[in-house]
Amino acid sequence: MRDHRTVTSDDSLRSLLDRALAEPIEHEPYATLDAFWRRHIERARASPLPFDRAVIAGLFADTVGQAFVGGYRSAMQRLFVTLSVDDAASFCVTEVGGAHPRAIATTLESASDDRVLSGEKSWISLADGPVDLLVVARDGALPDGRPRLRVVHIDSVREGVAITPMELETIVPDVLHGSIRFDRVRVADSEVLEGDGYARYVKPFRTLEDIHVFAALLGYLLAIARRSRWPSDAIMRLSGAIATFRALAIEPPDSPSVHVALAGALVTARATFDAIEPHWESVEPTQRDGWRRDRALLSIAKRAREARAARALEALGFATAADR
Numbered sequence: 001m002r003d004h005r006t007v008t009s010d011d012s013l014r015s016l017l018d019r020a021l022a023e024p025i026e027h028e029p030y031a032t033l034d035a036f037w038r039r040h041i042e043r044a045r046a047s048p049l050p051f052d053r054a055v056i057a058g059l060f061a062d063t064v065g066q067a068f069v070g071g072y073r074s075a076m077q078r079l080f081v082t083l084s085v086d087d088a089a090s091f092c093v094t095e096v097g098g099a100h101p102r103a104i105a106t107t108l109e110s111a112s113d114d115r116v117l118s119g120e121k122s123w124i125s126l127a128d129g130p131v132d133l134l135v136v137a138r139d140g141a142l143p144d145g146r147p148r149l150r151v152v153h154i155d156s157v158r159e160g161v162a163i164t165p166m167e168l169e170t171i172v173p174d175v176l177h178g179s180i181r182f183d184r185v186r187v188a189d190s191e192v193l194e195g196d197g198y199a200r201y202v203k204p205f206r207t208l209e210d211i212h213v214f215a216a217l218l219g220y221l222l223a224i225a226r227r228s229r230w231p232s233d234a235i236m237r238l239s240g241a242i243a244t245f246r247a248l249a250i251e252p253p254d255s256p257s258v259h260v261a262l263a264g265a266l267v268t269a270r271a272t273f274d275a276i277e278p279h280w281e282s283v284e285p286t287q288r289d290g291w292r293r294d295r296a297l298l299s300i301a302k303r304a305r306e307a308r309a310a311r312a313l314e315a316l317g318f319a320t321a322a323d324r
Contacts, residue, residue, distance in 0.1 A: 050074040051249035058219025064294035065172035071216030075208040089132040108137040117185040127178030149197030160185035204253040259312035
């Protein structure tokens with residue numbers, strides 16, 4: 001399978017920008033999130049890069065929630081390269097105590113010829129249908145006493161898996177979240193992914209999720225800007241931001257240099273969102289009000305992003321604002 005960090009002529013930025021800026025983008029309301037995703041698969045299947053599929057999802061999304069799901073799923077496909085555009089997958093990390101390694105209480109234990117997964121996750125996305133589950137679990141301990149974490153890949157309809165949907169959120173209400181419980185779920189050795197669950201999967205995903213979700217939101221806004229005939233300055237800002245995030249998307253997500261550049265890109269993207277705010281008056285009320293409600297999504301995990309940038313600056317020998 002081709003490494004997603006390798007870019008060929010078929011994956012060119014120009015090709016993506018041509019699609020975003022020049023090709024027709026119909027506005028098609030969808031009755032359900034699933035209906036949107038089925039249509040998205042048809043549009044995006046030919047695009048090799050998950051980043052490009054995230055932008056395409058945003059371009060044709062009718063809501064911020066649809067764009068978010070496009071970005072989230074694309075980030076999952078970037079991290080877990082065995083997932084395809086057809087696969088709905090949810091990363092099950094967070095527990096009552098958080099997502100830090102020591103907060104992970106879900107266990108993976110030996111049982112006869114295979115393993116059993118037991119525990120509970122307090123927060124998962126895409127809780128409203130059959131999905132692939134990538135579950136972070138404790139698999140004993142390392143020599144220094146820290147938990148050894150693994151990622152298990154199973155399906156949500158397996159015996160012993162129980163998902164409890166949450167009430168609709170106040171933001172992106174069309175995206176259903178929930179909690180999930182694993183009651184001695186049988187797991188084959190082949191379903192346990194190689195590598196450290198935290199370093200290889202959890203930490204990189206935070207970076208990849210930011211890149212791909214913002215990409216989808218930028219695509220969503222660019223489509224609205226085109227349909228509503230916003231000034232050319234807005235078009236240039238949004239397409240420029242897409243190009244910046246795409247450059248970061250194909251780089252290693254654990255690089256301090258990438259983290260510093262991503263922090264700058266996020267600052268610029270938020271400034272762009274502020275700059276285009278007056279243009280929303282030309283957009284039909286449902287989409288305008290939806291954006292103003294759902295924009296709060298961008299502030300989730302703000303402290304984690306700031307901490308990531310501070311660690312990256314320190315690793316590269318720069319002083320942070322807190323040090324001055």
